[in-house]
Amino acid sequence: MSCSIEPYRPGNSVPIRNNNSSQKPPNVISGQPDRPQLTKLQNGHYRVSEPWKIKLNGRVWDVPKGYSSNGITAPDYIKSSLGDGVDYPETWSAVYHDWLFTQPGITRQEADRLFEQLLLAYGVSAQKARMMYSVVARYSASKEQSR
Numbered sequence: 583m584s585c586s587i588e589p590y591r592p593g594n595s596v597p598i599r600n601n602n603s604s605q606k607p608p609n610v611i612s613g614q615p616d617r618p619q620l621t622k623l624q625n626g627h628y629r630v631s632e633p634w635k636i637k638l639n640g641r642v643w644d645v646p647k648g649y650s651s652n653g654i655t656a657p658d659y660i661k662s663s664l665g666d667g668v669d670y671p672e673t674w675s676a677v678y679h680d681w682l683f684t685q686p687g688i689t690r691q692e693a694d695r696l697f698e699q700l701l702l703a704y705g706v707s708a709q710k711a712r713m714m715y716s717v718v719a720r721y722s723a724s725k726e727q728s729r
Contacts, residue, residue: 615703618645620668620677628653628668628677636678638700643678651680655721664714671704672714679718690722 615638619631627650634645654661654676665672675697682693698715702708 614705615700618674618677620673622668623650626653627651628673630677636700638696638703643682645678645681649677649681649684651677653677653680664710665706671701671706672710675700675704675706675714690726691719694719694722 615636616634618634620628621631622628629650630645630647633647636643636645653673654664654666656664658666667673678700679693679697682688682696683690694715697718698711701711701714706714
C-alpha cells in the first residue's frame with residue numbers, strides 16, 4: 583500500500599475530507615483546530631514550542647509550551663509513510679494523543695477516540711484516520727491486558 587502525503591503549509595487551509603459526503607465527519611465540530619508550533623529534537627521527539635489550544639467536540643484542550651512527545655510510535659520507514667514531521671497533522675495528532683495520557687480522568691479509549699477525531703478535523707482522510715486509530719486502539723488494548 584502506498585500513500586502520498588502533502589505537508590501542511592501555513593496559510594493554506596486543509597479541508598475536512600469525508601469520502602462519502604461533503605458533510606463533516608461525525609462527532610467533529612466545524613472548523614479546523616489550530617496548527618501547533620512543534621520543534622523536532624535531536625532524539626527524534628517533538629516539543630511544543632508555543633501554547634497549543636485545541637477545540638474539539640465542544641471541549642478546549644490547552645497543551646502547554648514545553649510538552650514533549652515521541653510523536654508517532656513506529657519504525658522510521660513507517661513513520662515517514664504516515665506523515666512524520668512538524669508540518670504533518672498526523673504528527674500533531676500523535677503529540678496530542680500522548681499529551682492526553684497525562685490528563686487526569688482521560689482513559690486510553692477516550693484518548694484513542696480523540697486522536698482519530700483530531701486526525702479527521704485536520705483533514706486526514708477518513709480511511710487513513712481509521713487505520714491509525716485501529717493501530718493505536720489495538721496497542722492500547724494490549725497495554726491494558728498486560729496489567
